Amino acid sequence: MIANTLIAQSEFIGRRESFFAKMPINSLALFAAGKEVTRSNDTEFPFCQNKNFYYLTGFNEPDALLVLVKGNEKQEAILFCREKDPLQEVWHGRRIGPELAQTEFGFDQCFTLAERDALLPQYLEGKAELHYCHGVDAALDQQVLVWLSVVKSQAKQGKTAPTNIVDCAPVVHEMRLLKSDAELDIMRQANRISGAAHQRAMEKTAIGKFEYQIEAELLHEFARNGARHPAYASIVAGGDNANILHYTDNGDTLKDNELLLIDAGGELAGYAADITRTFPVNGRFSEEQKHIYQLVLQAQEVAINAIKPGATFAELNAAVCEVLTGGLLELGILSGDFKQLIAEKACKKYFIHGLGHWLGLDVHDVGDYQIDEERQQRRKFEPGMVMTIEPGLYIPLTDTQVDEKWRGIGVRIEDNILVTEQGFENLTVNVPKSIEEIEALMANS
Numbered sequence: 001m002i003a004n005t006l007i008a009q010s011e012f013i014g015r016r017e018s019f020f021a022k023m024p025i026n027s028l029a030l031f032a033a034g035k036e037v038t039r040s041n042d043t044e045f046p047f048c049q050n051k052n053f054y055y056l057t058g059f060n061e062p063d064a065l066l067v068l069v070k071g072n073e074k075q076e077a078i079l080f081c082r083e084k085d086p087l088q089e090v091w092h093g094r095r096i097g098p099e100l101a102q103t104e105f106g107f108d109q110c111f112t113l114a115e116r117d118a119l120l121p122q123y124l125e126g127k128a129e130l131h132y133c134h135g136v137d138a139a140l141d142q143q144v145l146v147w148l149s150v151v152k153s154q155a156k157q158g159k160t161a162p163t164n165i166v167d168c169a170p171v172v173h174e175m176r177l178l179k180s181d182a183e184l185d186i187m188r189q190a191n192r193i194s195g196a197a198h199q200r201a202m203e204k205t206a207i208g209k210f211e212y213q214i215e216a217e218l219l220h221e222f223a224r225n226g227a228r229h230p231a232y233a234s235i236v237a238g239g240d241n242a243n244i245l246h247y248t249d250n251g252d253t254l255k256d257n258e259l260l261l262i263d264a265g266g267e268l269a270g271y272a273a274d275i276t277r278t279f280p281v282n283g284r285f286s287e288e289q290k291h292i293y294q295l296v297l298q299a300q301e302v303a304i305n306a307i308k309p310g311a312t313f314a315e316l317n318a319a320v321c322e323v324l325t326g327g328l329l330e331l332g333i334l335s336g337d338f339k340q341l342i343a344e345k346a347c348k349k350y351f352i353h354g355l356g357h358w359l360g361l362d363v364h365d366v367g368d369y370q371i372d373e374e375r376q377q378r379r380k381f382e383p384g385m386v387m388t389i390e391p392g393l394y395i396p397l398t399d400t401q402v403d404e405k406w407r408g409i410g411v412r413i414e415d416n417i418l419v420t421e422q423g424f425e426n427l428t429v430n431v432p433k434s435i436e437e438i439e440a441l442m443a444n445s
């Protein structure tokens, strides 16, 4: 397997065409690949490609550079990549090399990395604008300045360097926000794999096991289905640990009468799933746990059912806050006047994070939310956008303002939702979510 087999080469070429169409004539764009990151001494973390670079190339090797040159009449997509090197390849793995990269990935020209510093000033010379995602990679910023200074040093020979440097991240991010059919197929599959992992975690959960043992079940199910790596560090949080939003220590034992919150998703062909479920360690919800769980579930269902083209996160948030505030009032966790509590956003004391986020190549995916002065997300949903919907309620053990019976309960429920012409499609289809479904699954395992 050389090229990405889940998305056709023609789609990557089409994305570059779309980007070219948004470049002015006589400009140049750069997109740098990711780098290998040292974990310790001479060992590296698993490589993760830069997602903008991947989106435009499908090329999964480190250190490469995509150069898009738009002249008056013609445009060229040029890739610089690691050269073939038998010794390096015996030690560290196969490299595609410039020759195969050109034929397999549809670039107009390919060169080795060694040729980069000689050719980049030539491409930059005479261009009016340089487009690249600056401020992300300090070494690249530095390198760009060097290439520009080489051109400027030839001013006496009549050579000119671009005078405008434009951050092109927003252009690619807007493209990435609307998913293609091929991307959606991968995201459905990433969700099915991740859903199966959550099911397995529920089945394997038992009093006395360590959180990391359940994490291992998740990773096993991801990897054996082709999602070799998790999309982010899995959160496996028993009891009060659920009240730490990004808890990833996963080192405690699971206790009777406590809930277990799992926020985990696999990454398939670069695309993330992001699913959360909360369920009782012993397989049966207590009365208090049921009340909180049912309220979060109701809020999540209200939000999901409101998703359609033209709806906004701001509207969903308002609906969710109404549900949560009403419920917390009924349970006696909040007290006072409903309207006043809504105006004060009182439920945010227990619902301490956002309702959701875009999802795609990144777990917190790119794309503008169009946040206004009141921090409301006003962007209208469009078919092809994918988001998470993940309300939660968190009552830490240390919260002495509520009745003791509620303390130590943390619940979040998160699904991945695609906006469609008709409304929405829930991509998270195979993990129990209702109290009855969860208790039934756990009773049989």
Ligand SMILES: [Mn+2]
Binding pocket: 274, 357, 388, 390, 414
């Ligand atoms: Mn999420």
